[in-house]
Amino acid sequence: MAKINEEIDTLALAELDAGQVFSGKASGRMVQGFEAASSFTPCLDSEYLFHESSRDVVVWFMDSSDPIYLFGPSGSGKTSLIKQLAAKLNYPVFEITGHSRLEFPEMIGHLTVEKGSMEFQYGPLALAMKYGGLFLLNEIDIIDPATAAGLNGILDGEPLCIPENSGEIIHPHPMFRFAATANSNGAADETGLYQGIVRQNLAFMDRFWLCEIGYPTPEAEIELLSRKAKNLPKNIRKKMVEYANSVRKLFMGEASGNLTDTIEVTFSTRTLIRWADLTIRFQPLARQGIQPVTYALDRALGYRASRETRTVLHELAQRIFPVESVENKS
Structure with missing residues:
Protein backbone atom coordinates (compact mmCIF):
# COMPACT_ATOMS: atom_id res chain seq x y z
CA MET A 1 0.00 0.00 0.00
CA ALA A 2 2.88 2.37 0.78
CA LYS A 3 4.26 1.93 -2.76
CA ILE A 4 0.84 2.76 -4.22
CA ASN A 5 0.54 5.90 -2.12
CA GLU A 6 4.06 6.97 -3.08
CA GLU A 7 3.39 6.46 -6.81
CA ILE A 8 0.24 8.59 -6.75
CA ASP A 9 1.75 11.24 -4.47
CA THR A 10 4.62 11.89 -6.87
CA LEU A 11 2.44 12.49 -9.94
CA ALA A 12 3.26 15.86 -11.47
CA LEU A 13 0.49 18.18 -12.63
CA ALA A 14 0.47 19.62 -16.13
CA GLU A 15 -1.34 22.37 -18.01
CA LEU A 16 -2.51 20.89 -21.30
CA ASP A 17 -4.13 22.44 -24.35
CA ALA A 18 -7.69 21.08 -24.32
CA GLY A 19 -8.07 21.22 -28.08
CA GLN A 20 -4.80 19.40 -28.66
CA VAL A 21 -5.67 16.71 -26.11
CA PHE A 22 -9.26 16.01 -27.15
CA SER A 23 -9.35 16.82 -30.87
CA GLY A 24 -5.74 17.08 -32.00
CA LYS A 25 -6.06 20.80 -32.81
CA ALA A 26 -4.63 23.48 -30.53
CA SER A 27 -7.32 25.73 -29.06
CA GLY A 28 -5.52 27.89 -26.50
CA ARG A 29 -7.94 26.71 -23.81
CA MET A 30 -6.09 24.93 -21.05
CA VAL A 31 -7.11 21.94 -18.97
CA GLN A 32 -5.32 20.45 -16.00
CA GLY A 33 -4.02 16.92 -16.18
CA PHE A 34 -0.91 14.98 -15.26
CA GLU A 35 2.46 14.82 -16.99
CA ALA A 36 2.51 11.03 -17.07
CA ALA A 37 0.18 8.10 -16.61
CA SER A 38 0.22 5.93 -13.49
CA SER A 39 -0.85 2.36 -12.84
CA PHE A 40 -4.31 3.78 -12.05
CA THR A 41 -4.65 5.60 -15.38
CA PRO A 42 -6.94 3.77 -17.84
CA CYS A 43 -5.30 2.49 -21.02
CA LEU A 44 -5.99 4.70 -24.01
CA ASP A 45 -7.98 2.84 -26.68
CA SER A 46 -6.83 4.02 -30.10
CA GLU A 47 -10.03 2.61 -31.66
CA TYR A 48 -12.39 4.35 -29.24
CA LEU A 49 -14.92 6.60 -30.96
CA PHE A 50 -16.03 9.69 -29.05
CA HIS A 51 -19.56 10.81 -29.81
CA GLU A 52 -21.58 13.97 -29.14
CA SER A 53 -22.11 13.36 -25.42
CA SER A 54 -18.36 13.54 -24.85
CA ARG A 55 -18.34 17.33 -25.15
CA ASP A 56 -20.31 17.69 -21.89
CA VAL A 57 -17.75 15.60 -20.04
CA VAL A 58 -14.86 17.45 -21.68
CA VAL A 59 -16.30 20.75 -20.40
CA TRP A 60 -16.69 19.17 -16.97
CA PHE A 61 -13.06 18.07 -16.93
CA MET A 62 -11.88 21.54 -17.93
CA ASP A 63 -13.16 23.21 -14.79
CA SER A 64 -13.48 22.14 -11.18
CA SER A 65 -17.21 22.07 -10.65
CA ASP A 66 -20.09 19.95 -9.36
CA PRO A 67 -19.72 16.18 -9.52
CA ILE A 68 -21.10 14.66 -12.72
CA TYR A 69 -23.79 11.97 -13.04
CA LEU A 70 -23.91 10.13 -16.37
CA PHE A 71 -27.06 8.14 -17.07
CA GLY A 72 -28.34 6.18 -20.02
CA PRO A 73 -29.13 2.69 -21.31
CA SER A 74 -26.89 -0.27 -20.64
CA GLY A 75 -23.92 -0.50 -22.95
CA SER A 76 -24.15 3.07 -24.24
CA GLY A 77 -20.58 3.77 -23.13
CA LYS A 78 -20.94 5.81 -19.94
CA THR A 79 -18.01 4.28 -18.07
CA SER A 80 -15.78 3.97 -21.12
CA LEU A 81 -16.38 7.64 -22.00
CA ILE A 82 -15.22 8.80 -18.57
CA LYS A 83 -12.21 6.48 -18.63
CA GLN A 84 -11.08 7.37 -22.15
CA LEU A 85 -11.26 11.11 -21.45
CA ALA A 86 -9.39 10.54 -18.18
CA ALA A 87 -6.76 8.55 -20.09
CA LYS A 88 -6.14 11.50 -22.42
CA LEU A 89 -5.33 13.63 -19.37
CA ASN A 90 -3.30 10.87 -17.61
CA TYR A 91 -5.84 11.06 -14.78
CA PRO A 92 -5.72 8.24 -12.22
CA VAL A 93 -9.16 6.66 -11.88
CA PHE A 94 -10.28 4.96 -8.66
CA GLU A 95 -13.33 2.89 -9.50
CA ILE A 96 -15.97 1.01 -7.56
CA THR A 97 -19.27 -0.56 -8.59
CA GLY A 98 -22.31 0.12 -6.47
CA HIS A 99 -24.58 -2.58 -5.07
CA SER A 100 -27.48 -2.70 -2.62
CA ARG A 101 -25.24 -3.54 0.36
CA LEU A 102 -22.48 -1.06 -0.40
CA GLU A 103 -21.23 0.63 2.77
CA PHE A 104 -18.86 3.51 3.42
CA PRO A 105 -15.81 1.42 4.38
CA GLU A 106 -15.73 -0.03 0.84
CA MET A 107 -15.25 3.50 -0.49
CA ILE A 108 -13.15 5.02 2.29
CA GLY A 109 -10.99 2.12 3.44
CA HIS A 110 -10.46 -0.18 6.38
CA LEU A 111 -7.91 -1.41 8.89
CA THR A 112 -5.78 -4.33 7.81
CA VAL A 113 -2.82 -6.27 9.20
CA GLU A 114 0.51 -5.38 7.59
CA LYS A 115 3.69 -7.08 8.84
CA GLY A 116 2.12 -7.91 12.17
CA SER A 117 0.65 -4.47 12.90
CA MET A 118 -2.62 -2.74 12.11
CA GLU A 119 -2.51 -0.34 9.20
CA PHE A 120 -5.23 1.64 7.51
CA GLN A 121 -5.72 0.84 3.82
CA TYR A 122 -7.29 3.66 1.87
CA GLY A 123 -10.30 2.92 -0.32
CA PRO A 124 -10.89 4.42 -3.78
CA LEU A 125 -12.71 7.53 -2.56
CA ALA A 126 -10.07 8.35 0.05
CA LEU A 127 -7.25 7.81 -2.46
CA ALA A 128 -8.86 10.12 -5.02
CA MET A 129 -9.47 12.82 -2.43
CA LYS A 130 -6.05 12.56 -0.77
CA TYR A 131 -3.77 12.37 -3.82
CA GLY A 132 -5.89 13.81 -6.61
CA GLY A 133 -7.74 11.67 -9.09
CA LEU A 134 -11.15 10.71 -10.35
CA PHE A 135 -13.44 8.67 -8.13
CA LEU A 136 -15.80 6.71 -10.40
CA LEU A 137 -18.88 5.20 -8.78
CA ASN A 138 -20.68 2.96 -11.25
CA GLU A 139 -24.31 1.84 -10.82
CA ILE A 140 -24.89 4.58 -8.28
CA ASP A 141 -28.68 4.22 -8.57
CA ILE A 142 -28.50 0.71 -7.11
CA ILE A 143 -27.02 1.74 -3.76
CA ASP A 144 -29.19 2.38 -0.73
CA PRO A 145 -30.35 6.05 -0.65
CA ALA A 146 -29.23 6.32 2.98
CA THR A 147 -25.69 5.28 2.01
CA ALA A 148 -25.75 7.65 -0.96
CA ALA A 149 -26.88 10.53 1.25
CA GLY A 150 -23.78 9.96 3.37
CA LEU A 151 -21.80 11.28 0.39
CA ASN A 152 -23.52 14.67 0.47
CA GLY A 153 -20.71 16.41 2.33
CA ILE A 154 -18.10 15.04 -0.09
CA LEU A 155 -20.21 16.17 -3.05
CA ASP A 156 -20.33 19.65 -1.51
CA GLY A 157 -16.53 19.81 -1.31
CA GLU A 158 -16.21 19.17 2.42
CA PRO A 159 -13.27 17.22 3.90
CA LEU A 160 -13.47 13.52 4.67
CA CYS A 161 -13.02 12.37 8.25
CA ILE A 162 -11.75 8.81 8.83
CA PRO A 163 -12.34 7.84 12.48
CA GLU A 164 -10.76 4.41 11.92
CA ASN A 165 -7.45 6.09 11.01
CA SER A 166 -7.09 8.13 14.21
CA GLY A 167 -9.59 10.69 12.99
CA GLU A 168 -7.59 11.64 9.90
CA ILE A 169 -9.02 14.59 8.01
CA ILE A 170 -8.60 14.53 4.22
CA HIS A 171 -9.22 17.81 2.47
CA PRO A 172 -10.12 17.31 -1.20
CA HIS A 173 -7.12 17.62 -3.50
CA PRO A 174 -7.51 20.32 -6.21
CA MET A 175 -7.46 17.52 -8.84
CA PHE A 176 -10.15 15.44 -7.11
CA ARG A 177 -13.15 14.70 -9.33
CA PHE A 178 -16.31 12.70 -8.57
CA ALA A 179 -18.16 10.96 -11.41
CA ALA A 180 -21.08 8.55 -11.20
CA THR A 181 -22.81 6.37 -13.79
CA ALA A 182 -26.30 4.88 -13.77
CA ASN A 183 -29.03 3.50 -16.00
CA SER A 184 -31.64 5.85 -14.51
CA ASN A 185 -31.66 9.57 -13.78
CA GLY A 186 -32.06 8.87 -10.07
CA ALA A 187 -35.86 8.85 -10.20
CA ALA A 188 -36.11 5.02 -10.41
CA ASP A 189 -36.38 2.81 -13.47
CA GLU A 190 -39.28 3.65 -15.79
CA THR A 191 -38.71 0.68 -18.12
CA GLY A 192 -38.73 -2.17 -15.59
CA LEU A 193 -35.62 -3.65 -17.22
CA TYR A 194 -33.00 -2.76 -14.64
CA GLN A 195 -33.63 -4.77 -11.51
CA GLY A 196 -32.43 -3.30 -8.22
CA ILE A 197 -32.60 0.36 -9.19
CA VAL A 198 -34.07 2.56 -6.46
CA ARG A 199 -35.22 6.16 -6.37
CA GLN A 200 -32.49 8.34 -4.90
CA ASN A 201 -32.91 11.17 -2.43
CA LEU A 202 -33.77 14.45 -4.17
CA ALA A 203 -31.24 16.43 -2.10
CA PHE A 204 -28.55 13.94 -3.08
CA MET A 205 -29.36 14.20 -6.80
CA ASP A 206 -29.48 18.00 -6.60
CA ARG A 207 -25.72 18.02 -6.04
CA PHE A 208 -24.91 16.58 -9.48
CA TRP A 209 -24.47 17.93 -12.95
CA LEU A 210 -26.48 15.45 -15.04
CA CYS A 211 -25.44 14.22 -18.47
CA GLU A 212 -27.55 11.82 -20.54
CA ILE A 213 -25.58 9.34 -22.65
CA GLY A 214 -27.55 7.81 -25.51
CA TYR A 215 -26.49 5.41 -28.19
CA PRO A 216 -24.23 6.80 -30.92
CA THR A 217 -25.69 7.89 -34.26
Whole structure:
Protein backbone atom coordinates (compact mmCIF):
# COMPACT_ATOMS: atom_id res chain seq x y z
CA MET A 1 0.00 0.00 0.00
CA ALA A 2 2.88 2.37 0.78
CA LYS A 3 4.26 1.93 -2.76
CA ILE A 4 0.84 2.76 -4.22
CA ASN A 5 0.54 5.90 -2.12
CA GLU A 6 4.06 6.97 -3.08
CA GLU A 7 3.39 6.46 -6.81
CA ILE A 8 0.24 8.59 -6.75
CA ASP A 9 1.75 11.24 -4.47
CA THR A 10 4.62 11.89 -6.87
CA LEU A 11 2.44 12.49 -9.94
CA ALA A 12 3.26 15.86 -11.47
CA LEU A 13 0.49 18.18 -12.63
CA ALA A 14 0.47 19.62 -16.13
CA GLU A 15 -1.34 22.37 -18.01
CA LEU A 16 -2.51 20.89 -21.30
CA ASP A 17 -4.13 22.44 -24.35
CA ALA A 18 -7.69 21.08 -24.32
CA GLY A 19 -8.07 21.22 -28.08
CA GLN A 20 -4.80 19.40 -28.66
CA VAL A 21 -5.67 16.71 -26.11
CA PHE A 22 -9.26 16.01 -27.15
CA SER A 23 -9.35 16.82 -30.87
CA GLY A 24 -5.74 17.08 -32.00
CA LYS A 25 -6.06 20.80 -32.81
CA ALA A 26 -4.63 23.48 -30.53
CA SER A 27 -7.32 25.73 -29.06
CA GLY A 28 -5.52 27.89 -26.50
CA ARG A 29 -7.94 26.71 -23.81
CA MET A 30 -6.09 24.93 -21.05
CA VAL A 31 -7.11 21.94 -18.97
CA GLN A 32 -5.32 20.45 -16.00
CA GLY A 33 -4.02 16.92 -16.18
CA PHE A 34 -0.91 14.98 -15.26
CA GLU A 35 2.46 14.82 -16.99
CA ALA A 36 2.51 11.03 -17.07
CA ALA A 37 0.18 8.10 -16.61
CA SER A 38 0.22 5.93 -13.49
CA SER A 39 -0.85 2.36 -12.84
CA PHE A 40 -4.31 3.78 -12.05
CA THR A 41 -4.65 5.60 -15.38
CA PRO A 42 -6.94 3.77 -17.84
CA CYS A 43 -5.30 2.49 -21.02
CA LEU A 44 -5.99 4.70 -24.01
CA ASP A 45 -7.98 2.84 -26.68
CA SER A 46 -6.83 4.02 -30.10
CA GLU A 47 -10.03 2.61 -31.66
CA TYR A 48 -12.39 4.35 -29.24
CA LEU A 49 -14.92 6.60 -30.96
CA PHE A 50 -16.03 9.69 -29.05
CA HIS A 51 -19.56 10.81 -29.81
CA GLU A 52 -21.58 13.97 -29.14
CA SER A 53 -22.11 13.36 -25.42
CA SER A 54 -18.36 13.54 -24.85
CA ARG A 55 -18.34 17.33 -25.15
CA ASP A 56 -20.31 17.69 -21.89
CA VAL A 57 -17.75 15.60 -20.04
CA VAL A 58 -14.86 17.45 -21.68
CA VAL A 59 -16.30 20.75 -20.40
CA TRP A 60 -16.69 19.17 -16.97
CA PHE A 61 -13.06 18.07 -16.93
CA MET A 62 -11.88 21.54 -17.93
CA ASP A 63 -13.16 23.21 -14.79
CA SER A 64 -13.48 22.14 -11.18
CA SER A 65 -17.21 22.07 -10.65
CA ASP A 66 -20.09 19.95 -9.36
CA PRO A 67 -19.72 16.18 -9.52
CA ILE A 68 -21.10 14.66 -12.72
CA TYR A 69 -23.79 11.97 -13.04
CA LEU A 70 -23.91 10.13 -16.37
CA PHE A 71 -27.06 8.14 -17.07
CA GLY A 72 -28.34 6.18 -20.02
CA PRO A 73 -29.13 2.69 -21.31
CA SER A 74 -26.89 -0.27 -20.64
CA GLY A 75 -23.92 -0.50 -22.95
CA SER A 76 -24.15 3.07 -24.24
CA GLY A 77 -20.58 3.77 -23.13
CA LYS A 78 -20.94 5.81 -19.94
CA THR A 79 -18.01 4.28 -18.07
CA SER A 80 -15.78 3.97 -21.12
CA LEU A 81 -16.38 7.64 -22.00
CA ILE A 82 -15.22 8.80 -18.57
CA LYS A 83 -12.21 6.48 -18.63
CA GLN A 84 -11.08 7.37 -22.15
CA LEU A 85 -11.26 11.11 -21.45
CA ALA A 86 -9.39 10.54 -18.18
CA ALA A 87 -6.76 8.55 -20.09
CA LYS A 88 -6.14 11.50 -22.42
CA LEU A 89 -5.33 13.63 -19.37
CA ASN A 90 -3.30 10.87 -17.61
CA TYR A 91 -5.84 11.06 -14.78
CA PRO A 92 -5.72 8.24 -12.22
CA VAL A 93 -9.16 6.66 -11.88
CA PHE A 94 -10.28 4.96 -8.66
CA GLU A 95 -13.33 2.89 -9.50
CA ILE A 96 -15.97 1.01 -7.56
CA THR A 97 -19.27 -0.56 -8.59
CA GLY A 98 -22.31 0.12 -6.47
CA HIS A 99 -24.58 -2.58 -5.07
CA SER A 100 -27.48 -2.70 -2.62
CA ARG A 101 -25.24 -3.54 0.36
CA LEU A 102 -22.48 -1.06 -0.40
CA GLU A 103 -21.23 0.63 2.77
CA PHE A 104 -18.86 3.51 3.42
CA PRO A 105 -15.81 1.42 4.38
CA GLU A 106 -15.73 -0.03 0.84
CA MET A 107 -15.25 3.50 -0.49
CA ILE A 108 -13.15 5.02 2.29
CA GLY A 109 -10.99 2.12 3.44
CA HIS A 110 -10.46 -0.18 6.38
CA LEU A 111 -7.91 -1.41 8.89
CA THR A 112 -5.78 -4.33 7.81
CA VAL A 113 -2.82 -6.27 9.20
CA GLU A 114 0.51 -5.38 7.59
CA LYS A 115 3.69 -7.08 8.84
CA GLY A 116 2.12 -7.91 12.17
CA SER A 117 0.65 -4.47 12.90
CA MET A 118 -2.62 -2.74 12.11
CA GLU A 119 -2.51 -0.34 9.20
CA PHE A 120 -5.23 1.64 7.51
CA GLN A 121 -5.72 0.84 3.82
CA TYR A 122 -7.29 3.66 1.87
CA GLY A 123 -10.30 2.92 -0.32
CA PRO A 124 -10.89 4.42 -3.78
CA LEU A 125 -12.71 7.53 -2.56
CA ALA A 126 -10.07 8.35 0.05
CA LEU A 127 -7.25 7.81 -2.46
CA ALA A 128 -8.86 10.12 -5.02
CA MET A 129 -9.47 12.82 -2.43
CA LYS A 130 -6.05 12.56 -0.77
CA TYR A 131 -3.77 12.37 -3.82
CA GLY A 132 -5.89 13.81 -6.61
CA GLY A 133 -7.74 11.67 -9.09
CA LEU A 134 -11.15 10.71 -10.35
CA PHE A 135 -13.44 8.67 -8.13
CA LEU A 136 -15.80 6.71 -10.40
CA LEU A 137 -18.88 5.20 -8.78
CA ASN A 138 -20.68 2.96 -11.25
CA GLU A 139 -24.31 1.84 -10.82
CA ILE A 140 -24.89 4.58 -8.28
CA ASP A 141 -28.68 4.22 -8.57
CA ILE A 142 -28.50 0.71 -7.11
CA ILE A 143 -27.02 1.74 -3.76
CA ASP A 144 -29.19 2.38 -0.73
CA PRO A 145 -30.35 6.05 -0.65
CA ALA A 146 -29.23 6.32 2.98
CA THR A 147 -25.69 5.28 2.01
CA ALA A 148 -25.75 7.65 -0.96
CA ALA A 149 -26.88 10.53 1.25
CA GLY A 150 -23.78 9.96 3.37
CA LEU A 151 -21.80 11.28 0.39
CA ASN A 152 -23.52 14.67 0.47
CA GLY A 153 -20.71 16.41 2.33
CA ILE A 154 -18.10 15.04 -0.09
CA LEU A 155 -20.21 16.17 -3.05
CA ASP A 156 -20.33 19.65 -1.51
CA GLY A 157 -16.53 19.81 -1.31
CA GLU A 158 -16.21 19.17 2.42
CA PRO A 159 -13.27 17.22 3.90
CA LEU A 160 -13.47 13.52 4.67
CA CYS A 161 -13.02 12.37 8.25
CA ILE A 162 -11.75 8.81 8.83
CA PRO A 163 -12.34 7.84 12.48
CA GLU A 164 -10.76 4.41 11.92
CA ASN A 165 -7.45 6.09 11.01
CA SER A 166 -7.09 8.13 14.21
CA GLY A 167 -9.59 10.69 12.99
CA GLU A 168 -7.59 11.64 9.90
CA ILE A 169 -9.02 14.59 8.01
CA ILE A 170 -8.60 14.53 4.22
CA HIS A 171 -9.22 17.81 2.47
CA PRO A 172 -10.12 17.31 -1.20
CA HIS A 173 -7.12 17.62 -3.50
CA PRO A 174 -7.51 20.32 -6.21
CA MET A 175 -7.46 17.52 -8.84
CA PHE A 176 -10.15 15.44 -7.11
CA ARG A 177 -13.15 14.70 -9.33
CA PHE A 178 -16.31 12.70 -8.57
CA ALA A 179 -18.16 10.96 -11.41
CA ALA A 180 -21.08 8.55 -11.20
CA THR A 181 -22.81 6.37 -13.79
CA ALA A 182 -26.30 4.88 -13.77
CA ASN A 183 -29.03 3.50 -16.00
CA SER A 184 -31.64 5.85 -14.51
CA ASN A 185 -31.66 9.57 -13.78
CA GLY A 186 -32.06 8.87 -10.07
CA ALA A 187 -35.86 8.85 -10.20
CA ALA A 188 -36.11 5.02 -10.41
CA ASP A 189 -36.38 2.81 -13.47
CA GLU A 190 -39.28 3.65 -15.79
CA THR A 191 -38.71 0.68 -18.12
CA GLY A 192 -38.73 -2.17 -15.59
CA LEU A 193 -35.62 -3.65 -17.22
CA TYR A 194 -33.00 -2.76 -14.64
CA GLN A 195 -33.63 -4.77 -11.51
CA GLY A 196 -32.43 -3.30 -8.22
CA ILE A 197 -32.60 0.36 -9.19
CA VAL A 198 -34.07 2.56 -6.46
CA ARG A 199 -35.22 6.16 -6.37
CA GLN A 200 -32.49 8.34 -4.90
CA ASN A 201 -32.91 11.17 -2.43
CA LEU A 202 -33.77 14.45 -4.17
CA ALA A 203 -31.24 16.43 -2.10
CA PHE A 204 -28.55 13.94 -3.08
CA MET A 205 -29.36 14.20 -6.80
CA ASP A 206 -29.48 18.00 -6.60
CA ARG A 207 -25.72 18.02 -6.04
CA PHE A 208 -24.91 16.58 -9.48
CA TRP A 209 -24.47 17.93 -12.95
CA LEU A 210 -26.48 15.45 -15.04
CA CYS A 211 -25.44 14.22 -18.47
CA GLU A 212 -27.55 11.82 -20.54
CA ILE A 213 -25.58 9.34 -22.65
CA GLY A 214 -27.55 7.81 -25.51
CA TYR A 215 -26.49 5.41 -28.19
CA PRO A 216 -24.23 6.80 -30.92
CA THR A 217 -25.69 7.89 -34.26
CA PRO A 218 -25.90 5.23 -37.00
CA GLU A 219 -22.97 6.89 -38.76
CA ALA A 220 -20.87 6.72 -35.60
CA GLU A 221 -21.73 3.06 -34.98
CA ILE A 222 -20.90 2.17 -38.58
CA GLU A 223 -17.54 3.87 -38.12
CA LEU A 224 -17.08 2.04 -34.81
CA LEU A 225 -17.72 -1.34 -36.45
CA SER A 226 -15.27 -0.47 -39.22
CA ARG A 227 -12.63 -0.23 -36.49
CA LYS A 228 -13.75 -3.15 -34.34
CA ALA A 229 -14.80 -5.59 -37.08
CA LYS A 230 -12.62 -4.83 -40.09
CA ASN A 231 -13.05 -8.34 -41.47
CA LEU A 232 -16.79 -7.95 -41.96
CA PRO A 233 -17.96 -6.64 -45.35
CA LYS A 234 -19.02 -3.00 -45.27
CA ASN A 235 -22.62 -3.79 -46.28
CA ILE A 236 -22.96 -6.31 -43.42
CA ARG A 237 -21.67 -3.77 -40.88
CA LYS A 238 -24.18 -1.23 -42.17
CA LYS A 239 -27.05 -3.73 -41.95
CA MET A 240 -26.04 -4.66 -38.41
CA VAL A 241 -26.38 -1.04 -37.33
CA GLU A 242 -29.73 -0.82 -39.14
CA TYR A 243 -30.87 -3.96 -37.33
CA ALA A 244 -29.72 -2.65 -33.92
CA ASN A 245 -31.69 0.56 -34.37
CA SER A 246 -34.78 -1.39 -35.48
CA VAL A 247 -34.58 -3.46 -32.29
CA ARG A 248 -34.28 -0.28 -30.24
CA LYS A 249 -37.44 1.06 -31.87
CA LEU A 250 -39.28 -2.17 -31.07
CA PHE A 251 -38.12 -1.90 -27.48
CA MET A 252 -39.42 1.68 -27.27
CA GLY A 253 -42.68 0.81 -29.05
CA GLU A 254 -41.78 3.13 -31.94
CA ALA A 255 -41.54 0.56 -34.76
CA SER A 256 -43.77 0.81 -37.83
CA GLY A 257 -45.08 -1.82 -40.24
CA ASN A 258 -46.01 -5.36 -39.23
CA LEU A 259 -43.44 -5.68 -36.46
CA THR A 260 -45.05 -3.32 -33.97
CA ASP A 261 -44.94 -5.37 -30.77
CA THR A 262 -42.79 -4.01 -27.98
CA ILE A 263 -40.05 -6.34 -26.74
CA GLU A 264 -38.20 -6.68 -23.46
CA VAL A 265 -34.61 -6.50 -24.73
CA THR A 266 -32.72 -3.80 -26.55
CA PHE A 267 -29.49 -3.51 -28.51
CA SER A 268 -26.64 -1.74 -26.75
CA THR A 269 -23.51 -0.63 -28.57
CA ARG A 270 -21.66 -3.19 -26.47
CA THR A 271 -23.97 -5.94 -27.78
CA LEU A 272 -23.55 -4.67 -31.34
CA ILE A 273 -19.76 -5.02 -31.10
CA ARG A 274 -20.13 -8.48 -29.55
CA TRP A 275 -22.47 -9.53 -32.36
CA ALA A 276 -20.01 -8.39 -35.03
CA ASP A 277 -17.14 -10.16 -33.28
CA LEU A 278 -19.08 -13.43 -32.92
CA THR A 279 -20.19 -13.28 -36.56
CA ILE A 280 -16.55 -13.24 -37.61
CA ARG A 281 -15.62 -16.03 -35.22
CA PHE A 282 -18.53 -18.23 -36.34
CA GLN A 283 -17.85 -17.62 -40.02
CA PRO A 284 -16.67 -21.23 -40.66
CA LEU A 285 -20.24 -22.41 -39.89
CA ALA A 286 -21.29 -21.05 -43.28
CA ARG A 287 -19.65 -24.11 -44.85
CA GLN A 288 -22.12 -26.25 -42.88
CA GLY A 289 -25.14 -24.31 -44.11
CA ILE A 290 -25.48 -22.31 -40.85
CA GLN A 291 -25.83 -18.55 -41.20
CA PRO A 292 -23.14 -16.91 -39.00
CA VAL A 293 -25.05 -13.62 -38.60
CA THR A 294 -28.20 -15.17 -37.10
CA TYR A 295 -26.23 -17.81 -35.20
CA ALA A 296 -24.14 -15.07 -33.57
CA LEU A 297 -27.25 -12.93 -32.99
CA ASP A 298 -28.75 -15.49 -30.59
CA ARG A 299 -25.53 -15.66 -28.63
CA ALA A 300 -25.10 -11.90 -28.49
CA LEU A 301 -28.72 -11.03 -27.65
CA GLY A 302 -31.45 -13.52 -28.60
CA TYR A 303 -30.95 -16.00 -25.78
CA ARG A 304 -31.63 -13.21 -23.29
CA ALA A 305 -35.14 -12.79 -24.69
CA SER A 306 -38.33 -14.79 -24.37
CA ARG A 307 -39.17 -17.32 -27.10
CA GLU A 308 -41.77 -14.94 -28.50
CA THR A 309 -39.29 -12.09 -28.68
CA ARG A 310 -36.66 -14.35 -30.22
CA THR A 311 -39.12 -15.13 -32.99
CA VAL A 312 -39.59 -11.39 -33.58
CA LEU A 313 -35.82 -10.89 -33.63
CA HIS A 314 -35.40 -13.66 -36.20
CA GLU A 315 -38.21 -12.29 -38.40
CA LEU A 316 -36.57 -8.89 -38.33
CA ALA A 317 -33.20 -10.44 -39.18
CA GLN A 318 -34.74 -12.18 -42.21
CA ARG A 319 -35.99 -8.81 -43.44
CA ILE A 320 -32.71 -7.01 -43.06
CA PHE A 321 -30.43 -9.93 -43.99
CA PRO A 322 -32.35 -11.71 -46.78
CA VAL A 323 -29.13 -13.15 -48.16
CA GLU A 324 -26.10 -13.36 -45.92
CA SER A 325 -22.58 -12.91 -47.11
CA VAL A 326 -19.90 -12.80 -44.45
CA GLU A 327 -16.91 -13.75 -46.49
CA ASN A 328 -13.63 -12.46 -45.17
CA LYS A 329 -13.54 -9.34 -47.32
CA SER A 330 -14.36 -5.67 -46.92
